[in-house]
Amino acid sequence: MKLTGNTIFITGGGSGIGRGLAEALHALGNQVIISGRRLGSLTQTTDANPGMQSVQLDITNPKSIAAVAQQLITEHPALNVLINNAGVMHFDNVAGAVDEDLITSTITTNLMGPIRMTGALVEHLKQHETATIINVSSVLGFVPMATTAVYSSTKAAMHSYTQSLRFRLRDSSVTVRELAPPWVRTDLLNSSEEPRAMPLAEFISETMAILGTDSEEMIVERAQLLWSKIxxxxxxxxxxxxxxxPQ
Structure with missing residues (x-):
């Protein structure tokens, strides 16, 4: 993938991995548009990166997705890269009673959201000479963490969906890639100070190097072990x- 001259839309771009990718791609001269539910996080990110733009999006709401997709196509016709990054992660106990709010929120955000977002933009992306869809999954889609079983399941589903999407778009101008992060120091599960997690800056640096290659699955070094244990x-x-x- 060429790393400059793109118009890139990133869901969940106001914090964590999404913000890290947005800032790295913005620094290379790409037009970056980020989205998320929290207006404050979006404003903070765009204020820190002049020229970056944002749009408020509820990835769990089909009407919000459709409206934002139309806005992007109208205001940014050069849009040629979609990064499906938005996600939520919660501890759960699948050996007990089902938490309806947890499973609904997690599945709607992590799986249905990216599928809907892709569906809303894919015909536009096909019109470009070269375009890219990047789905952010997780190594927990390959080796599940039992205390976050629902989250791990959605990421396994994203891996499967990405493979199907790649196959169906194989004769088009759209390349489909998967980014499967390891444990990274972000706000997910309050991991920003977690010593066992990969520093965010290190993860972004290594990811950007892989992004510049033709690799369909982007797996940083710390994620290779779990990737190999599918x-x-x-x-x-x-x-x-x-x-x-105990640690």
């Missing part, structure tokens, strides 16, 4: 046992 149920048990041990 389908290894014994490793999944070991991984979760490790997480439950």
């Amino acid at each position: 389908g290894d149920t014994s490793f999944t048990t070991q991984f979760n046992d490790t997480l439950e041990q």
Whole structure:
């Protein structure tokens, strides 16, 4: 993927990985438009990066997605990159009663949101000579964390969806890529100070280097171990046992 001269839309771009990617791509001279529910975070990010633009979006609301997609197509006809990054992560207990609010929020945000957003913009992206869709999944889609089972399940689904989308767009001008982060120091699960998590700046730097290649799956070095364990149920048990041990 060329790293300059793009018009890029990033969902969940006001904080964490989304903001990190937005700022790195903005610094390279791309026109970056970020979105999110929290107007304050969007304003703070755009104020810190003159020229970056934002639009408020409720990724759980189909009407909001449709309206924002139309606004983007009208105001930014050069839009050629979509990064589906918005997501939520909560601890859960799937061995107990179902938390309806948790499963609805997580599945609607993490899975239905990106699918709807892609569907709203894909015909526009096809009209460009080159375009890219990047879906942000997680290594927990390959080796689930049992205490965030619903989140892990949505990321596994995103991996599957991305593969299907890539196949269906194989003869078009749209390239489909997947970014599967490891544990990164962000606000998810209050991990901004977590020593076991990868520093955000380090993650963004390594991701940008991979982004400039043709790799369909973008897996930073710290994520390679879990990526390699797809389908290894014994490793999944070991991984979760490790997480439950006192630190």
